[in-house]
Amino acid sequence: MTNLSPFHLAIPVDNLSKCRNFYTNTLNLDEGRSSDHWVDYDFFGHQLVIHYKSKTKEDSHTNAVDGKAVPVPHFGVVLDWDVFHQFAEELKSKDIQFIIEPYIRFEGQLGEQATMFFNDPSGNALEFKAFKDKGQLFAK
Template sequence: MALASCGARGVGLPPPRLPRSASLRRVSSASCKPSDVSTRFHVAIPVSDLSVAREFYGGTLGLKEGRRSASWQDYDFFGHQLVCHEVPGYNPEASRSAVDGDPVPVPHIGLCLSGEDFGTLTSRIDADAWEVAPHLRFAGQKGEQMCCFLYDPSGNALEFKSMTDDAMLFARYDVDNV
């Protein structure tokens, strides 16, 4: 296939190696600690221009810079590791999903913040920069939260939210039938 050898991954790069299903094993949820606050996530995203990304993530959002190279940059993303990898010509295609009346960009990177951190972060951003301005979602429901969305300069969608009741972040309930 032509796409496997010269698509967005670049000319001459081999296609990604996928694991064989026979080698996959099920991990017991009992062995995972999803609510362990010492567990941090690492997410890597493509950006079209690393210097512009540095200005946005380090300047506009005020994230602390970590390791850096000519083609990528680490950030402290509220205790998690965000890595911006420069991909010349990167241009994401985003779709939308309706969530409580909001046109939510999918895919997106989301972060759940304390009310104080949410207020501090959202106050740093100009009102016209928001894709979905900070507002209360699911008002009066179990999952009530402040939320907002914006795009970074490369078109990556970012969501920031703050739960009214932190216990509801992982609560199991059917949103459509609350």
Template sequence: MNRHSEIVTTGPVSIETCVEADGAAARHFYGRVLVLPEGRSTDHRMDWDLEEHQMVTHLVASAPRPAGTSLVEKHTGPVPRCGLLLDEQRFHEFAERLRAAGVRFDIEPHRRSPGEPGEQWAMFFRGPAGSALEFKESGHAHRNPAVHERAGAPPATPFNNRPALEDQTAPTTA
């Protein structure tokens, strides 16, 4: 089955960036483990199709270190991190593919806030050089559970620890 025939883009396209130290390890992880189609690449960067969003891995001399951590319910998650919201079926298929490949999770796939607004599945893991990745399921892949409860909030698909562009209010001038 053609992987792209399963993908429906319902919101704006984003660019996600991760830093990696080893091109061969990055190509194996993002291309073979995450099964992301590779786009244009050079000797210092690789572009990937992340569910029709652009993920760029920049190759640097040394592995990145997280800036810190933040509390995610009872778990500690690295920041910054990037990732994507998926529908529930894709989330579980993706989690199983990661488990089968032996990916070590910082936070195992689990249901967050059961029975509450914003209930979702979430998982945290890292790329080969330590880039933090987070994938979530919100029940509606095009809706960010962190903002969809707010009146009039626009749908948002990608996330990277920053508000979606449509979620930012532009300053007005008189």
């Protein structure tokens, strides 16, 4: 089923000020409504809300994908191929500490994609990816 409607995602952050700066100035997202406990963002046409939540001690987990340790959980968006590469260059110029540097995953195979992973200041893992052929997004 294809759903062209925007999604809504709410995530916990333990430092609203640092994360607000990150999502506004590092990722260059447009800010929407906000309060002293949460901030709405236009996340590439979707609604992302960062909510303050005190820090907790949780074990991090990864799954192996294409020989890389992919953080679980994570979230992100699928960008257009050229937008992905431009965005990756902008992030590199801002000295983002990547969990997985931008690279081509499954090169030459079904589902070939550009991908990168990094954390926000609260440790939420983000993945951005792009397909040369968007028709392969759900290909088996």
